[in-house]
Amino acid sequence: MRDAIQQARRIVVKVGSSTLCYPNGHLHLERIETLVRQLSDLANQGKEVILVSSGATGAGLAPLGFKEKPRDLVLRQAAASVGQGVLIHMYERLFREYGRTVGQILLTKEDSTSRHSYLNLRNTLHALLQLGVIPIINENDVVAIEEYKIGDNDTLSATVAGIVEADVLIILSDIDGLYTDNPATNPDATLISEVHAITDETYEIAGGAGSSMGTGGMYTKIKAASMATNSGIHMVITSGEEENSLRRVCKGEELGTLFVANEQKVNQKQHWLAYGKRISGTIIVDDGCATAVIHKGASILPAGIIDVEGQFEPGDTISIIYKGKEIGRGLVNYSTADLFLIKGHNSADIADILGINATYDEVVHRNNLVLIH
Incomplete structure (x- = not known):
């Protein structure tokens, strides 16, 4: 089944805040540079690549002098406003060094609930891919209040993967996959290499919240896997801290957990009904x-x-x-x-x-x- 990942032509990659930022809010430049190099190399192979990137709020903490993510919504939005500029500047600069052009897209829930907006987003993403541009997508945390938030970038990445009918969604996290139990509390927990059906038991072993930097834990990743696999898209969860993990996954190496796509996938209208509205x-x-x-x-x-x-x-x-x-x-x-x-x-x-x-x-x-x- 890993051969299907190796043959994938359209790839959505999601990277979390804990991978992109140090706990003090400063950008982890070495990891970002490694990520950009791997994405650029995939694009050089002729693959179509979309990056769903967290980290805007985290990237804004250090410039504003915050020690941790503020609880106040307005202060979080202020941090996101500063961080979006910091993050896209770093991405644009690094991708340019590897000869790639990027385009930024900031989304809210409303961009997928409206059928017109959904189709417009789909057309824009397809146009960027045809032009050889690597879209960099994040939720627009500056303006999105709770009612209009997608909620977490795991869900966002699965939504985007469904919109563009990707072949595979790869989530780079601070954990290297789904375990039989919580590895932090159970030393006998083992990594699950492949998941062919997402059941109640899958959610039960997914655990609770993730790191202090991010908004999603393993539970949100299982929800994203359900969305992706129902749309006929394979999904892999692996560690963003593992050396060259993205390149190795795309070469078919058995890293992380592979969630196998359902054969009876939903069409575009069904995807919007199920996961957009x-x-x-x-x-x-x-x-x-x-x-x-x-x-x-x-x-x-x-x-x-x-x-x-x-x-x-x-x-x-x-x-x-x-x-x-x-x-x-x-x-x-x-x-x-x-x-x-x-x-x-x-x-x-x-x-x-x-x-x-x-x-x-x-x-x-x-x-x-x-x-x-």
Whole structure:
């Protein structure tokens, strides 16, 4: 399976704050230079490369005299404002020495929730790649308040990988992969070389928060792996501190943990539905509905709905839950208020219950639904 990584033509690489910065907030220049050299060499081989880089807030700490990341949102945004300039200047300077051109893209959640913005981002990224430019992407921490934050750059990197239909996503972290248990507390924990299916157990052994410099731990990386593999993209977690780890992974060496892509990948519209649009609410379905949706490719009818949660309107994206687990996401045809009235009823009764003439038979049509494996 590592041969697929070696043959990958379009590669998204995510690097974390703890890899790019020292604990005191100063840039780790040796690691950044090594990363740039490896990315440039991949580009020289004819591969298309996108870098998702954390570190803006971390890079702004030292210039502002902060000893650690401030808790106050405004001060964190101020640090990000300074750090973005420091970081992109360093990247541009180093990449130029290796003959490569870079372009910066700063994103917020809104850039993927709007279908128009999503497609525009996709077109821009494809244009940059065709021009031989290496896009450097980060969340726009300067303006993104909590409501509009993507949340962590592991999720961002998986989102970007899905948008550009990458072959592989490589996450360079401060840990060298997924272990059978927390290696910091269990000396008998062993590295898992390959993961073919992400299960509840996978999340359970993922552990808690990451380093003090970053925002994501192993748990967010497993979520990113789920997004990537469902989009037909292999993902590798490996150490950014290991010498030439990126080059070695791309040569097929068994470093880190490989999450194997699902063969039944989602298409671009499904990717946007599942991972782009904001989830506005939840419907809980019964056995018959879940079986029909998962195994028969059916739409979701009101008769199969047990309960409704959240506040949403027609056209919003909702999560579909069966026995406490998410099985899918889709565009809903009815509001929360209407669903409370028609849940459990046959489609033929909808018009009489709601007192309207024209209705949808389906709560979520199959064409607007994507399964979450």
